[in-house]
Structure formats: structure tokens, C-alpha cells
Amino acid sequence: MGDPSSRDEKPGEPSAAADAHLPIDTLAERLAVSTVWANRIAYSVVLVAVGIGSALMASPGLSSQKIPELKADDVGKVFPTRKGFKASRDYQIADEARTTAQREEARALVRPVFDYDPSVQPVVARGVEEAFSAMQGLVEQWEADHAAKKPEDGAAVPAAPVGKKKPEAKEKDKEKEDAELLQHLRDNRKLFEAHALLSEEEDFEALVLNRFSRDASKATIGLIDRAYLGKLVTSRDELSRIDSSGVTVRIVGGSSEHVTGTAAPAVLDIREAMTELDRHASVPGNLLPDAPGLLRRAVLRMAKRQLRANLTVNTAETETRRRAAFDAVKPAMLIFKKGQKVIGDGELISETHLVVIHSMRAQSDELDTVQLQLGGAGVVMVVILAAWFFHTSAFRRFRPTRKDALFMGMLLLGMLGLLHLWVTISDAVHDKYPSLPIEALYFCFPVAAGAMLVRFVLPQELAVFFAIVFSCLTGVMLGNSLAFTIFALVTSLVAADRIARAKDRSGIFRAGLWAGGTAALAVLFLGQAEGKGIGDTLIAACFAFAGTSFAVPMLVMALTPLIEMGFGYASDIKLLELANLNHPALKELVLQAPGTYHHSIIMGSLVEAAAESIGANALLARSCAYYHDIGKGRNPAYFGENQKGENRHDQLAPAMSAVIIKRHVTDGLEMARQYKLPKRVADAIPQHHGTRLVGYFFHKAQKELEGKEGAAPIDEAIYRYPGPKPQFREAALVMIADAVEAASRSMPEPTTARLQTLVQKLINMIFSEGQLDECDLTLKDLNLMSQAFVRTLEGIYHARPSYPPGAVAPQGPGDRRAVVSRRRLAGPGATAPGRRGDLAADDPAGGARVRAHGRGRAVALPRPRAAPPAGTRSSPARRGGEDGPRGGEAAGPPRNAGRVSQALGPP
DSSP states (O other): OOOHHHHHSOTTOOOTGGGTTSHHHHHHHHHTOOHHHHHHHHHHHHHHHHHHHHHHHHSTTTTOOOOOOOOGGGTTSBOOOTTOEEOSSOEEEEOHHHHHHHHHHHHHTSOOEEEEOTTHHHHHHHHHHHHHHHHHHHHHHHHHHHHHHHHHTOSOOOOOOTTOOHHHHHHHHHHHHHHHHHHHHHHTHHHHHTTSOOOOHHHHHHHHHTTSOHHHHHHHHHHHHHHTTSEEESOGGGGTTOOTTOEEEEETTSSOEEEEOOSTTTEEEHHHHHHHHHHHHHSTTSSOTTSOHHHHHHHHHHHHHHOOOSEEEOHHHHHHHHHHHHHHSOOOEEEEOTTOEEEOTTOBOOHHHHHHHHHHHHHHHHSOHHHHHHHHHHHHHHHHHHHHHHHHHHOTTOOOOHHHHHHHHHHHHHHHHHHHHHHHHHHHHHHHOTTSOHHHHHHTSOTTHHHHHHHHHSOHHHHHHHHHHHHHHHHHHTTSOHHHHHHHHHHHHHHHHHHTTOOSHHHHHHHHHHHHHHHHHHHHHHHHHTTOOHHHHHHHHHHHHHIIIIIHHHHHHHHHHHHHHHHOOOOOTTSOGGGSTTOHHHHHHHHHOHHHHHHHHHHHHHHHHHHHHHTOOHHHHHHHHHHTTGGGGTSGGGSGGGOSSOOGGGGSOHHHHHHHHHHHHHHHHHHHHHTTOOHHHHHHHHHTTTTOBOHHHHHHHHHHHTTOTTOOOOOGGGGBOOOOOOOSHHHHHHHHHHHHHHHHHTOSSOOHHHHHHHHHHHHHHHHHTTTTTTSOOOHHHHHHHHHHHHHHHHHHSOBOOOOOTTSSOOOSTTOOOOBOOSBOOOSTTSSOTTOSSOEEEEOTTSSSEEEEOTTSOEEEEOOOOOOOOTTOOOOGGGTTSSSGGGTTSOSSOOTTHHHHHHHHOOO
16 A cells, blocks of 8 residues: 555645755755755755756757768769768758749649620620611601601692603602612711721611611621620630630629630630621521521621620739749748758768758858757756746645655656667667658657656656656757657656556556557647658557557556655555545535535545455545445435425425435446446445335335225335445445444434444344345454444544533624534544534534634534434435435344344444
8 A cells, every 4th residue: 555654744745754864954954054945955956957967968969960061073972971961950941943843833823814894795786786776767867857848849739641650750759769868878877887897888788778677786786695605805816825724704893703614615706706606697597587698698797897805814913913823832941850861871962962961051050059059958947947936836736855856857867868869779770761750760759658657656746747847858859849749748648647547557557558549649630730641640650659558657667666665655556536535526526415525525434444444445445435425416405414404305206206316326327437437436336225225215105005095005116226235345334334324423422332232233234134145244344344333433423521601602793603512523524625624513592503614704504413203204304314224224123133233242
């Protein structure tokens, strides 16, 4: 179980005894320096020494290789150095050739920008319509004027001579009038051409002869509409250099744009549109089928003459976008990580090598080696000091002793030294097997071993401090690698967390597997975030998993005995985190069900003492007692210890109350899974009830059936816990302690004789019910348990002397002085959670008990109630729980009572 003296010290408080043997104490005595200043001096010396040592170990350029001098004449020659040349730190070198190629490629990918004007077609069609309308207006005006003249000359026309042919005269007059009209139209050709283009004389003449009919106008506009079914460009030559990706089309007058292809019929040039009109007109019946050929040809020519491009290239915008794409490409960089090979052994020097070497020399001239080492030392010191002072002020439990500081400092230097050696080995392995990624070898280092060792022997605050500092230094040591810093921090935190749950050596390997799985996931995600190939990332993840899962546990197991011997630490892996009252499940329980929490804490003291008396696992028994009733936190108001006057069971049927009471077992198992409690602790939740009856409600149901004829018999299964019975001794201890604690609470005068009689009675009852049949408790164990329970209860309910009247007088309103009662709770459950120095006392006015706090406030507490008289009905709320003497015992005399009484001895 470890060194008891180490567990008696309060967490986080430095122990003077632990460091008394250090030379600094002898020096402080000789110099008459106080202990506080001696500690400060010791901390400062350790911090400075560790900071300087780790800075020299992790600073860049510590063992950097001199950059070779290469000239243009060396191109094509074999590199003279036998080991080749590697980068001493991270370098970024501009690659001008690749940058230019990438920029030209980005420029070529920009599509040409064309402006599309959707108003061109309506404008053209409207011009044709206006041209025909103007000429039709002339015809209508001329006919109106000619008709107006006829009445003026309409005096009686002399009768024609006999034998004269009047129709011939009319025909000649009409021909004359038509000739005049046509001439009038010819004279106004400019009016037509003001709205539409018409180049051929014969086309105009054909339209004149047709008198610019509406049919010709509609036919022309129809041809124009057909030509504009697609977008029109002036010439196909504008699209000759455009690939199949299409062009960017901007809408004139709007803000939208889209990409479209350039193939026909989506985009046509003027010549292709004319060809399409010729094809359309050549089909019989499409263009003025009843009109003369001259008119059809004139309409076709006129429609083709009106066509204009509605899609035009925007050269300025295209060039602007291409220039922006060209400039947006960042310079291509040749990135060399620290330790990466630049020129290999026997490799021929190339122009690229020459550029890289010259760039490295130029950058190295800006930061010399001394400056790099000073900068690295400063970074290390700042990280260590900042983390140290922050943890000292922020965490109450972060109070490391001088021995702790020395241990962590030596461990830090040792881990950094191992990492430096591992980097050297990894570089050599990578040189021999270039196909193996260097990052995979780095990630194989057991970086989480340091934090796991610290958490194994020191509090968690020290482990977090070590993990943060060591992770930062590893990143600095590997060329300011953020990825390795994250990897080291994540794996260290997980390893430190999981090692706290280790119970044995296999628990250490389980913690390593947890840390290894986390390391593999971290490497996978980091590789994806950096855009690396999945192949190299998987290899690195496998190496990280192997190094963390196996190397870390083995290193911890190998170093732990040396640390214990060298520093006097006592590692106790059996001290579970569950025994800490700060566990989230217990915090939730104290908030939801404070009565149950108080009951569980007292039970912890009972079972621990009993387990030690019979040689059982006291820590396991105590943990089972803490968590056996955590399910009551889901419905605390239905359990007596949490009720405040109101009993909800008074409104429920006995069967429903029994179901609700038994439900806390199911809820407890669910919460056990939620909080990942160990299997043994979770098993105690159902086993501490076994297959006992919820006796109070079973008897209540029986009483309700009295006098009812023909009533169905009570189904006992409804009122019986499902079990199983206790399978191990610690669970049986919890079962018995549960009944003992609840029953002793209701005793009016808990004398030693009465407590001994009560304990024997309850053990006999549980034994006679067969609840202990499946565990290996002996009669001797039962006797020892009985004695241990009585001793613990005596300590809890020990007598107190009565104060004479007026010894504690009230001081006035607002200052309620509590009079110390004859007995008070003394033990683990005597004070409220989180409060120290509370005093439980009876209120002088009588009735409720009060708890006086150090700040002058009093909180009312329920008084211990005497057992109810025989024959009265009392709910579980008044008896402290739901089973045992609170209603859980079965009816009838206990079997084997005499045999157990003899084993336990006289009351």
C-alpha cells in the first residue's frame, strides 16, 4: 500500500521532513537563514540549473554543422563531405523557377471575360420595325392625300363619248397613281435607312414594289430573332485561343456573371448566324412562301444586314484578372527542416544545390550560432519560469517540495538527453533507409514517459506542469516544431490521466495503450492538417502508437524502482481516484442528495474498519460504500434521508413506491457506466441489496389487503431486489454496513450494549435470509466485523458532557449560539461537505438541530429521531432509508439466529 507517512501529508504542501537531509538545510543553519528563504534559494538554484541545462540541450544550433562553401565551378562534381550535409535548423528558400511556372499557369487558367449585352436584339428588331413603320406611314399618308383630292375635282364628269372604253381610262389612271406612289417611296429612301441598314438597290426596289408590307416586316424581324437564339460574336477568331473551359460572361448593366462554353449554337459569330439564316430561308414554306423571289431575297438580305454582336471581349478586364491571378501566387519555397538532408554522401552538386547553399549562408549570416543559442536558452527559461509561477499562484495543491523540484528537473534533463540521443539515432537510421519518414522515427520516442512518471508519484498539478514544460522544450529541440509540441502535450496529458487509474502492472500497460491510441490519432490529424500524404501519415501513426503503447510503460516500470529508492517516493497504484471525494459522481451526489452522501461517507468509515479487521481490501470496500447509492441522486426526494418534511410515497401505491425504490439500483448502474467506475465498485451497487425485500412497502401492501375478500395475493417479486447476492466480501460488508448505519441513526440512546445488540441482530437477519451464501465470509469474519462496527459506531455516537444552564447564553437576535448537545456526530460525516470546523448542536429552543459555522451562520439539520412505537406506521423518510430496519427486513423470525448469536457472543 506504500509508505503511510507519505499519504499523511496534505497534498500540495511541502514537507520539511522530506527535505531535511538536503545540504541546503545545513548551509541555511550555518548562515542563520530562515526556512522560507532557504526554500526560495533552493528553488531558484534548481530552476536556474535546470533551465540552463535544458536550454543548452534543446537550443537550436547546439551541434549544428557548418554550411559548406560551394562555387559555380563545383556544379557536376561529387560533394566532398563523407556524411553529406544536413540543415542545422529550419530554412525557407525561394524557388524562382518554380514560382514563375506556377504564376504563368495561374495566369493561363483565367478565362477571358466577355460582355453580354441583352439589349442588342431588341434594338435591332425595333429599328427594323420603325423603318417599315415609317415607309408604311408614307403609303398611308399618300393614299389619304390622294383620296382627299378626288372630291375637289369631282364636279360632274362629262359623259364619255359613245364608244369610249371607261375601264381602260381608269386602268391608266391607277397605273399613274401607283407610279407616283412608288416614286414617292423611292424619294424617301433615307427615311427608311435612318432606322435600318439596306445596301442593295434591288432589295429596296423589291420592298418598294411590295409597298413595305407588314408581312415583309414580320418576316424580317422573325429572321433576326432566329439569328439571336444564341450569343453572337463579331468573329470566331476572338474565340480561337479559348480552350474548352469556356469564357466568363458578364451581363452588361448587371452584377452577375457566369461561365459558358463557346461551341455552336451557344455562341455564333456573324458569319455563322448568316449561314443559319440562309439555311432556314432555303427550306420551302419558312420565308414568305407566296411572295416573289426578289422580295424573299430582299427580306433575307436585309435581316442579315442588321445583325450585330451582343457578346464582345473585354480585353482590359481580362488582363486585369490575369495580372491579379499572376500576382496572387505566392513564391514557391524550398523548405528544409532541421536535420533534413540537403546533399547526400557521394551526390553530384547541381544548380539547385548551389542556390540552396548560397541562400542558407545568406540567412545564417543574419543569425549567428551564438545568437541562436542565446535565443533558445531564453525561450527555455521563460517557459519554465512562467509555467512554474503560474502553477504556484493558480493551483492550491501545487506546492512542490525541494525534492519534487529536484526530481522533476533531473527527469526533464534526462528526457531531453534521451530525446537528443534519439534524434541522432533516427538521423542515422534515416540515412540508411531513406524511404522511412524521419517524422515517424521522431514520433516513436516515448515522450509521454516523463509525465506518466511524475503523475505516478506526485499530484496531478505537478504532472500537468511537467507535461507543458517538456512538450514546449521538445518542440524547440526539434526545430520549433509545433506538430511535435502538440503531439508531446496530448500524449503526456493522456498518459498522466490514465496512469492515475492503474491498479497494477497491467494497468500501466493499459494506460500506455490509451496514450498510444491518442498519439496515433494526434499524428493522423496533424498529418492531415499539414496536407501530408496518407501513406507517410499512417506509417508515422503506427510508429507513434508502438513507441507510446509499449516503450512508455516499460520505461516507467524500469525507472519507478530507481525513483522510489533515490527520492523516497512511495507509489501506491491501489489508491484509486474513486477514494477522492472530489470525484464528479460524489460531487453530483452531494448536490442532488446530501443525505445519501452523508450516509455513504459514514458507511465508508464503517466498512473500512471492518475490512481491515478481516483482512479484506479496505480501499475497495470504502470505494464501494461511497458509490453504492449514487443512483439515489436521480430521484433524491423519494428516499428518506433526503426528505424535508414531505413524503411523496404517501401519495403512491406500495407497489409503485417499491418500483421507484428499486429503480435507484438501475440508475446507479447507469451512472457507474457513465462515470466509468471499476467493475467491482459497480457490482456492489446491486449486490449490496442482494435479493432482499423492500420490506416497508411489502408490509404496507399486506396491511392494505387485510380484511379484503377475494383480493389477489401480493406478488413478492415486485417488492424484492433482483440481486445478485453479494459475490465478494467487500460487497457483503457494504450490505451489512448499510443496515447498521441506518438502524443506529434512529436509536434514542446509542450505548455500547445497545449498539452491539443491534449489530448482532442485523447480521443474524441478513445471514438467516441467505444473503451471505455466495461470498466467502466465515463466522469468525462475522464476529470480527461486528466488533469493528461497534467500535466505529462508538466513536461516531460517543457521549458528551452536559453543560450547566446558562453556560452558553444567547447573545441577542441574529446571533444564535448553539448549545452543545449530549452527543454529536464525530467522524467523517460530522461536518457538511467542504466545511471544516463545523459544530453540530441542538437549538436551545428545541426541535431542530443546528450546525454552527465558523462565520457565525447556523444551518438547520434534522434531529435524530427515536424509533417509532410498535404498531405505528412510519415511512422510509423517518427511518433513514428503504431497507433493513427501515422497512427492508422480511417478516418472521431469522433462521439460524441462535447459531450466529453464539458465534458473535453475548450482547
